Amino acid sequence: MSTDAIVVLKDDHKAIRGLFRDFQQAGPNAAKTRAKIVDRILELLTVHTYIENECMYPEIRKLVPELEDDILESYEEHHVADVLCMELAAMSADDERFAAKATVLIENVDHHIDEEEKEWFPQVREALGRKQLQEIGAAMLEMKKTAPRKPSQPGALKKVADAVLS
Numbered sequence: 110m111s112t113d114a115i116v117v118l119k120d121d122h123k124a125i126r127g128l129f130r131d132f133q134q135a136g137p138n139a140a141k142t143r144a145k146i147v148d149r150i151l152e153l154l155t156v157h158t159y160i161e162n163e164c165m166y167p168e169i170r171k172l173v174p175e176l177e178d179d180i181l182e183s184y185e186e187h188h189v190a191d192v193l194c195m196e197l198a199a200m201s202a203d204d205e206r207f208a209a210k211a212t213v214l215i216e217n218v219d220h221h222i223d224e225e226e227k228e229w230f231p232q233v234r235e236a237l238g239r240k241q242l243q244e245i246g247a248a249m250l251e252m253k254k255t256a257p258r259k260p261s262q263p264g265a266l267k268k269v270a271d272a273v274l275s
Contacts, residue, residue, distance in 0.1 A: 113239070114165060114246035115230050121157045122222045125150065129215045137208065144202035147211055151194050152258050154218065158187045159256040160249040168245050169229075173236045179229045186221040190214060194260040 111117065132146045166180050193214040200207050234242070 112243045112246040112250060114242045114249060115234055117246045117249050118157070118161065118165065118230075119226065121153065122226065125153050125157065125218065126222070128153065129219070132211060132215065140202040140207075143208065143211070147197055147202070147207075150211075150214075151198055151260055154190060154194055155258055155260050156253055156256045158190065160252045162187060164249045164252055165245060169233055172241065173233060176229055176232060179224075183221065183225070186217065186224075190218055190221070191260060193217065198260050 111120075128146055128150045132143055132150070135142045135146060162184070166183060169176055170180050193210060197207070197210055197214065200210065237245075
């Protein structure tokens with residue numbers, strides 16, 4: 110497993126997008142299957158946004174100041190996703206809005222992933238050396254071990270709230 114920060118995040122993106130496809134392919138009559146998939150999506154997104162908010166974004170803000178606006182936008186996109194995750198976690202898969210809310214989450218996160226991977230990851234790779242990216246990635250992998258797994262757990266929303274309120 111690579112410790113390169115961008116590779117770590119792209120691996121997460123790939124797993125998350127795989128679950129998005131599973132959800133979309135499950136069909137409207139598969140409420141139990143969709144509920145299990147959404148539970149897994151919420152877990153992966155909670156861990157992923159936590160390591161980005163607590164490690165990647167602060168480091169990039171410090172080391173690549175020209176990406177400040179992109180990072181602030183990413184915090185806001187995480188905030189929107191976090192709100193949707195909290196709402197989905199409290200819903201039953203039988204709720205008439207469950208699939209619609211999950212679809213909105215998927216669309217928002219897909220947009221966020223595209224921006225990161227196409228727009229600012231290449232700039233980060235160009236600005237930082239391999240060693241710095243490996244150090245950031247190693248720190249993120251370590252954080253994953255103790256990261257919140259549910260949107261409602263303490264710490265899951267802290268960095269986004271701090272970014273929005275400061």
